[in-house]
Amino acid sequence: MPEPSDSTDADLEAAGAAASPPSPAAEPPAPAVFTFPNRVLFGAGARRSLAAELERLGVARPLLVTDPGLVACGLAGEVAGLVDSAAIFSGVHANPTEDDVLRGLECYGEARCDGLIGLGGGSAIDAAKAIRLLATHPGRLADYDLTAGGSARITADLPPMAALPTTAGTGTEAGRGTLIQLPQTGRKTIALSPHLLPSVAICDPELTLGLPPGLTAATGMDALSHCVESYLSTTVHPICDGIAVEGLRYVFRGLEEAVRDGSNLGARSAMMTGALLGGISFHKGLGVVHSLSHALGGEGRAHHGALNAILLPHALRFNRPAAEPRIAELATRVGLGRGGDEAGHLITLVQLALASLPLPRRLGDLEADGLERRRIPHYARLAMLDHCHRTNPRPCTLADMEGLLDRAW
Numbered sequence: 001m002p003e004p005s006d007s008t009d010a011d012l013e014a015a016g017a018a019a020s021p022p023s024p025a026a027e028p029p030a031p032a033v034f035t036f037p038n039r040v041l042f043g044a045g046a047r048r049s050l051a052a053e054l055e056r057l058g059v060a061r062p063l064l065v066t067d068p069g070l071v072a073c074g075l076a077g078e079v080a081g082l083v084d085s086a087a088i089f090s091g092v093h094a095n096p097t098e099d100d101v102l103r104g105l106e107c108y109g110e111a112r113c114d115g116l117i118g119l120g121g122g123s124a125i126d127a128a129k130a131i132r133l134l135a136t137h138p139g140r141l142a143d144y145d146l147t148a149g150g151s152a153r154i155t156a157d158l159p160p161m162a163a164l165p166t167t168a169g170t171g172t173e174a175g176r177g178t179l180i181q182l183p184q185t186g187r188k189t190i191a192l193s194p195h196l197l198p199s200v201a202i203c204d205p206e207l208t209l210g211l212p213p214g215l216t217a218a219t220g221m222d223a224l225s226h227c228v229e230s231y232l233s234t235t236v237h238p239i240c241d242g243i244a245v246e247g248l249r250y251v252f253r254g255l256e257e258a259v260r261d262g263s264n265l266g267a268r269s270a271m272m273t274g275a276l277l278g279g280i281s282f283h284k285g286l287g288v289v290h291s292l293s294h295a296l297g298g299e300g301r302a303h304h305g306a307l308n309a310i311l312l313p314h315a316l317r318f319n320r321p322a323a324e325p326r327i328a329e330l331a332t333r334v335g336l337g338r339g340g341d342e343a344g345h346l347i348t349l350v351q352l353a354l355a356s357l358p359l360p361r362r363l364g365d366l367e368a369d370g371l372e373r374r375r376i377p378h379y380a381r382l383a384m385l386d387h388c389h390r391t392n393p394r395p396c397t398l399a400d401m402e403g404l405l406d407r408a409w
Helices: 013-018 046-057 068-072 075-080 098-110 122-136 213-232 238-260 265-284 288-300 304-333 342-355 373-385 398-408
Strands: 032-035 039-042 062-065 087-089 115-120 161-165 177-182 187-192 200-203
Touching (some): 039 046, 039 265, 046 115, 062 075, 062 098, 062 122, 075 115, 098 122, 098 177, 115 122, 122 187, 200 265, 213 288, 213 304, 238 304, 288 398, 373 398
Parallel strands (some): 062 115, 115 161
């Protein structure tokens, strides 16, 4: 992928199948510790601080929420071994469902847990957030649906939680939401509240070293789409704008090399930084890409990042008439020059990034059961119910959604 000139869910399936626990290093340096918006520990070997962080939070019996692949490869066992008395729930699927969450909640109660560890990609960490919510809040997850006013029902009465991402993409370790497929709504549904921020995010790029090229590419494009969509969203948030730009720079630095050489810790660190910053930036909101990928991902089990990668160039072209200056400004800020077709350059760069990665180029190329072109009107209706397009720079109609899907197919 060309680098701009700059002085810069199935999360689980392949991750678990191909990853292996990182080799012990010779006493890594202490991780960087900072707070924004939640407490973050960042650096190679940061996972070794887990026990101390749980003790600081007063957690004596954590539930480690993860997926079958990370159990099979031994990574879940390695992390569980860092703390005493951890129970393990590994029943999280890609694009997790409410049933996953309820079974995890049952495990939480049976083991008399007092805190949670989310280990994995966005699926596992989001499931841990949802279990955390229902551990102290009555009812079903649909009661906390953002689009139905559920955010007001979420209080600070939540057990502590540590998030340890094993992919560099979703940014949910620094996000306020949990996205779960619910039978009551028939779609991926978000519960959103500042109270859902993990108590601590432990970002250890060594945990991503075993990620295979395809999943590295998909999660990396997820991070890239977060940075681009949040920068273009209609919400005014200059702090998140700056974070989105810096996140995009880190993704451009690390993505191609992380895909080419998964053992390159520098590239993995850049990607984990870009993913974290992307997760922070979308506190500002996202756009039509995510509304469409939420609709498609919940139906066909396609990987969220791969969907975003395919949809992003089409969404940028759709948004260009309404957001040309903003797209051009983002292009300039990541080093794509001035005085020419900056907006076009950014769209081209995203297309080149997708072309250089081991990812499908079109929705029809995805290996996802249940995704069918004839169902585009259904997917478009689901996308219109999703909250993300509300901050898209160009208002979206049902016909717009159908057109975008048709062009991406």
